[in-house]
Amino acid sequence: MRRMSTPHGVGIGWRPEISGFVAGLPGLRFVEVIAESVPTAGPAPHELVELRDRGVAVVPHGVRLSLGSAEPVDPDRVAHLAAVAQLLAAPLVSEHIAFVRAGGLEAGHLLPLPRTHEAIDAVCANISRAQADLPVPIALEPIAALFDWPDDDLDEAAFLTEILERTSALLLLDVANVYANARNRGTDPLALLDRLPLERVAYLHVAGGAEGGGFYHDTHADPIGQEVLELLTEVCARHRPPAVLLERDGRYPPAAELRAELDAVATACGFPEVT
Amino acid sequence: MTPAGEPTSLAARQAALVASLVAGGPPPSGFAPGPLAAARAALLRKRAGEVARHWPLLATGLGPAWPTVFIEWAAGRPGAGGLRDGWDLARALHARAALPALGAEELAVRESDLYYDGQRAPRRRRLPALGRAGDALALQVAGRIHLLRRRRAPCKHPRCPAAPGPDGRRRAK
Structure with a gap:
């Protein structure tokens, strides 16, 4: 099957709860789906096939x-991601610069790495393992973290830039994560932007969040x-x-609110509206 | 300097951090306690949401107490996924007679449909089975589930037609 062209314009994360809303967006050319939610034993979910078939x-x-785990990435998980990419004729896949399990325990969410050379070696080795088995390029997303490790050697820009350079991966830059981290660390988000290779960004993420307990939470x-x-x-x-x-x-808000939010994102970027 | 006994490899340090966040392990040294506590709380809230998606009647039955009941039960207990976490909680509430009627109904249906030993992923039952929790009784035959009996405690709201009147008898016909 011919692969779809790479993402352009305004997209939305496809979720079962809003699949009807997403299907009804006339100008939409790009969605994401949570890879682990797609079964690969049978045909692709028909809502996603219908989207793909309309381009x-x-x-x-x-x-x-x-x-980001110190252990090698699980080849079965990489194989599943690769199979989902094939099934959906995806132009690329994305994942996070993070770890979610260690010592046999699942954390249940994305956790930050120490910004050390040891961690860079571990994550780059895993990215290379994944790239070897993936049929398409991978874009890597830096996460929002509520805490930092005590022994960081590098700042975030140096850490991310080295990982991208060593792996030739694309960048999935989450603007809400950049905002959340800067807010919670008391740093300047623009200073980080100035040092990131923005020409390597495959696409941006944006999402809502909320204050709570003295922290900004990237709630989506x-x-x-x-x-x-x-x-x-x-x-x-x-x-x-x-x-x-x-x-x-x-x-999920009423459809009109979600449409207004998509339009606000389009305006902020200077993209055509998809609603 | 690393205190004696502190792990030094990335793998061991990641394991100690996850154990501290989800399994009641000691806080790894050097981390700021406030942000770590915020992360621990955020992980529990996220789990509560996932369990509520798998066990909507259980969460609804507990009403506004749901997040607190779940978080108190789950703190320090590693997650096993939304289905198993909710199942373990429902059984624990049942054991101390604190399972709401809606949750009992949901538990009975699940018990009739799937075999769950509390350790491994639940498996679909091949033979007919009964699921029982509190007053709820579910019968599963060939994958079809029938809720056979569901008695609720009489409603005590004064204007509820099903509530007992002053003479103890139901007002409704």
Whole structure:
């Protein structure tokens, strides 16, 4: 099957709860699907096949490979991600610079790596293992972390840049994660943007979050705040990537609100509206 | 300097961190306690949401108490996925007679449908089976489940037609 073209314009994370809404977006050319939610034993879920058949690129987004684990990445998990990419004729896949399990325990969420050379070696080895078995390029997403390791040798820009250079991977830059980290660490998000290779960005993520207990939480279940939208505008003013994707994972608002949010994202980036 | 007994390899340090976040392990040295506690709480909230998606009646039956009941039970207990976490919690609540009627119904249906030993992933039952929890009784035959009996405690709301009147008898016909 011919692969779909790479993502461009405004996309949205496809989730079963909003599949009807997503199917009804007339200008949509790009969605993501959580890779682990797609069964590969039978045919692809028909809603995704219908999107693909109308020319919408479907990007499998992995959340449980644990590329940042000190142990080698599980080949069965890589094989599943590769199979989902084939099934959906995906132009690329994406995953995180993070680990989600260690010592036989599942953390249940993406955890940050220490920004050390030892961790860079481990994650780069796993990315190379994954790349060897994947049929398409991989884009890597830096995560939002509520805490840092005590022994970081590198700052985030140096850490990410070295991983991208050593693996030739693409960057999936999550603007809400950049905002959350800067906010929680008390650093300047623009200073990070200035040092990241924005020309390597395959697409951007953007999502809403909320304050709680003295921290900003990247919930994906709240509206996008004005400050995150402004940061999105800043990123696109520096070097506009080919695409941006809205992630919403819960407390879904009425369709009109979600459409307005997609339009606000399009305006911030200067992309055509898809609604 | 690393205190004696502290792990030094990345693998061991990652394992100690995850154990501290989800299994009640000691806090790894050097980490700021406030952010680590925030991460621990966020992981529990995320798990509560996943379990509620697998066990909607259990969560609904507990009403506003749901997140607290789940988080108190789950703190320090590693997650086993939404289906098993909810199952373990429902059984624990049942054992201390704290399972709401809706949760009992959901548990009975699951017990009739799947075999779960509390250790490994639940497996579909091939033979007919009964599931029982509290007043709820579910019969599964050839994959079809029948809820046979469901008695609820009488409603005590004064305007509820099913609530007992002052004479102890139901007002409704």
